[in-house]
Structures are given as structure tokens and as C-alpha cells.
Amino acid sequence: MREKGLFRRIKNIERISGKYIYEGEKRYLDFSSSNYLGYRDSEWMKKTLVDAVKRYGVGSGASRLVVGTADIYGELEELLACKKKQERALLFNSGYDANIGIISTLYGKGDVIYCDKLNHASIYDGIKMSGAHMVRYLHNDMEDLEKRIVKTREKYERALIVVDSVFSMEGDKAPLRKLVELKERYDIELMVDEAHGGGVLGRDGMGASEEAGVLERIDINMGTFSKAYGSQGAYVASSEDIIDYLINRCRSLIYTTSLPPAVIACNLEAVKRAQGDREARERLAALSDYLRDELKKIGMGTLDSETNIIPIVVGDNERTLWMSEKLRDEGIMIPAIRKPTVTTPRLRASLSANHSTEDVDRLIECLKRLKSL
Numbered sequence: 001m002r003e004k005g006l007f008r009r010i011k012n013i014e015r016i017s018g019k020y021i022y023e024g025e026k027r028y029l030d031f032s033s034s035n036y037l038g039y040r041d042s043e044w045m046k047k048t049l050v051d052a053v054k055r056y057g058v059g060s061g062a063s064r065l066v067v068g069t070a071d072i073y074g075e076l077e078e079l080l081a082c083k084k085k086q087e088r089a090l091l092f093n094s095g096y097d098a099n100i101g102i103i104s105t106l107y108g109k110g111d112v113i114y115c116d117k118l119n120h121a122s123i124y125d126g127i128k129m130s131g132a133h134m135v136r137y138l139h140n141d142m143e144d145l146e147k148r149i150v151k152t153r154e155k156y157e158r159a160l161i162v163v164d165s166v167f168s169m170e171g172d173k174a175p176l177r178k179l180v181e182l183k184e185r186y187d188i189e190l191m192v193d194e195a196h197g198g199g200v201l202g203r204d205g206m207g208a209s210e211e212a213g214v215l216e217r218i219d220i221n222m223g224t225f226s227k228a229y230g231s232q233g234a235y236v237a238s239s240e241d242i243i244d245y246l247i248n249r250c251r252s253l254i255y256t257t258s259l260p261p262a263v264i265a266c267n268l269e270a271v272k273r274a275q276g277d278r279e280a281r282e283r284l285a286a287l288s289d290y291l292r293d294e295l296k297k298i299g300m301g302t303l304d305s306e307t308n309i310i311p312i313v314v315g316d317n318e319r320t321l322w323m324s325e326k327l328r329d330e331g332i333m334i335p336a337i338r339k340p341t342v343t344t345p346r347l348r349a350s351l352s353a354n355h356s357t358e359d360v361d362r363l364i365e366c367l368k369r370l371k372s373l
């Protein structure tokens with residue numbers, strides 16, 4: 001890896017605080033985090049954690065199947081089931097654990113899984129572990145998906161379509177209404193990963209599925225607390241039978257110590273807050289539109305972005321990396337995402353409710369100056 005220039009290391013940062021990243025004397029405006037609502041280090045979040053630690057201690061003790069869990073786990077699960085319009089919900093320790101566990105427990109040999117090419121790595125890993133036959137289709141291309149369904153559906157027992165609701169490197173949304181139509185027409189189940197939609201989209205922050213009005217038509221509604229909710233962990237909302245089956249069979253739930261109760265308390269508080277935080281969602285959407293418009297004015301493309309995740313296309317791998325480094329010199333942190341991770345190299349900017357119009361203007365100024373170099 002070193003010889004090929006592909007060796008990666010984890011960089012040391014001192015701390016992230018609000019919209020800034022601190023490294024020694026230096027301060028960077030952060031367009032790289034997924035703290036979309038600014039909850040991560042808010043005063044109420046920190047207080048929720050501290051109060052819960054005083055009440056519950058730190059570690060949870062063991063797997064939930066061994067020791068059981070504090071009341072707040074159930075409270076959070078009930079809230080999510082209700083808001084997601086599903087019968088039940090179940091918490092996981094991370095989005096990664098949820099995706100590998102859910103997919104590999106519910107599907108197996110003899111089943112088929114239709115997977116958008118740009119789905120998150122944890123979905124791919126879940127499919128691999130399941131042993132089901134994977135059919136990848138072109139990103140958000142419903143014609144391509146239907147063609148593949150028609151060709152393969154009959155050969156398999158059960159079938160699943162699985163998508164990110166908001167794609168993490170593109171910032172576009174899955175066509176959920178069309179996906180629901182297809183899955184109903186061809187007797188397929190639908191799983192939606194709301195990692196980047198949760199908190200940010202929908203009237204109550206329940207994600208792209210709420211926004212599209214299809215919550216109750218999705219079979220497996222998964223999401224995380226690690227992005228907009230500013231915490232850690234994940235959940236799935238689904239039918240009574242599926243949740244019971246997961247509790248009995250899902251290895252990434254059964255064979256791991258559950259998250260600390262204090263983290264669950266933070267997740268509960270964050271989900272409740274996000275419901276009422278419509279103003280922040282609207283402000284974030286307006287700021288995202290503003291950044292896209294300004295980028296367009298200086299001749300920089302944003303692919304099909306329609307959320308607060310905004311890819312900025314500035315050229316080939318080298319140019320993109322150069323731009324990211326130059327922005328860093330200017331005190332702005334935006335990661336360069338390059339081939340082979342994506343086919344079109346880009347800077348991946350994520351906006352949060354912490355950002356102001358002035359922050360976006362500063363970014364645009366820098367990009368404009370660098371563009372002419």
C-alpha cells in the first residue's frame with residue numbers, strides 16, 4: 001500500500017468544537033463532519049449525558065439479552081416505532097452493526113438482494129455475509145432496476161431492495177416513491193438506510209421516507225444516531241415478527257455489550273429535539289440551496305446534490321487533492337474524495353445548522369481564488 005501511495009493513517013486532531021476543528025494553534029472551518037444539526041456538543045446534549053451517567057453509571061454491563069436494559073432503551077424504541085409508523089423498533093450499537101446484522105439475519109442462500117451501486121459499505125458487507133445473490137443496479141436508475149428484477153426475481157425465493165435514503169458522497173436522494181411501487185409490484189421487501197436523512201429531512205425529521213410520505217410502506221426502516229443526531233448508535237423499525245426474529249437470531253445484536261445507557265439517553269433527547277427543530281431543517285436546506293447557487297455562478301458543478309451534502313467538482317484526482325490542501329491552508333476543512341472511492345473526483349462538503357451565510361461566502365471566495373490558479 002505504501003509503495004502504491006495508498007497507505008492511510010488516522011490524523012490527529014485536537015478537538016472539534018461547534019463548526020471548528022482545532023489543531024494546535026490552528027483553527028479550521030469544518031465542512032467535513034456529519035453533525036448536521038449541531039447537536040454533537042450542544043449544552044443540552046452534554047447535560048443529558050452527564051445527568052444520565054450520574055443515574056446509570058457508564059457501561060451497560062452486558063448484552064441486552066443477558067442483563068436486560070434500562071427503561072430508556074424501550075422508551076426510545078417505542079418513540080421510533082411510532083414516528084416511523086411501524087409496529088416495533090430495535091436499537092443497535094452502530095449503523096455498521098445494524099446493516100450487517102439485519103441483512104445477514106433476514107436473508108440467505110436462495111434469496112436475491114437488489115443493491116444500488118452507491119450504497120454504503122456496511123450494506124455491501126451485510127449482503128456478502130448473508131450469502132444471498134446480489135444484483136447491483138445503476139445508481140438511482142429505476143429502469144435498470146426493473147429490467148434486472150424482471151430478469152431475476154422468479155429464480156429466487158425472497159427478495160430485497162436496499163438503498164441509502166440520502167447517498168453519502170452524492171447528496172442526492174433515492175426515488176423512494178418509485179421504489180415502493182416496484183417492490184409492491186414484484187413482491188419484494190424494501191429496506192431504507194436513513195443515516196443521512198434522519199433529523200435533516202421530513203416534517204418531524206424522520207428522514208427522506210417521511211418526506212416522500214412512504215414510511216408505512218417500507219418494510220425495514222433503518223437509521224443511525226451518529227450523523228445529524230450527534231451521538232452514536234442505530235435502530236431498525238419494522239414489523240413485530242421481524243423485530244422478534246432479530247432479537248432471537250441477529251448476531252451483531254446478541255453477541256455484543258449494548259451502548260451505555262447515557263448514550264441512549266442522548267439519542268432519545270436528540271430524536272425528541274429534532275422533531276421540533278423545523279427551523280434548523282429549513283435553515284439548513286436554504287443554506288444548501290445558497291451554496292449550490294453560488295457554486296454554479298463560479299462554474300463549479302455539484303452533481304445531483306439536493307441535500308446538505310454537496311459534492312463540489314473541481315477537476316481530476318490531483319486537482320481535487322490540491323484544492324483540498326489549499327483550502328486547508330486557508331483554514332477550511334473539506335475532504336477530497338477520489339477514485340476509486342467515487343468515479344467523479346470531488347470535494348465533499350457537508351453543511352450543518354451551525355454554518356452561517358458568511359461561512360459559505362468565505363468558502364466561495366476561496367474556491368473562486370483557487371480556481372484561477
Ligand SMILES: *Cc1c(COP(=O)(O)O)cnc(C)c1O
Binds near residue numbers: 094095096225
Ligand atoms: C455512516 C453510515 C452508516 C454507518 O453508521 P455508523 O453508526 O457510523 O456505524 C451506515 N449507513 C450509512 C448510509 C452511513 O452513512
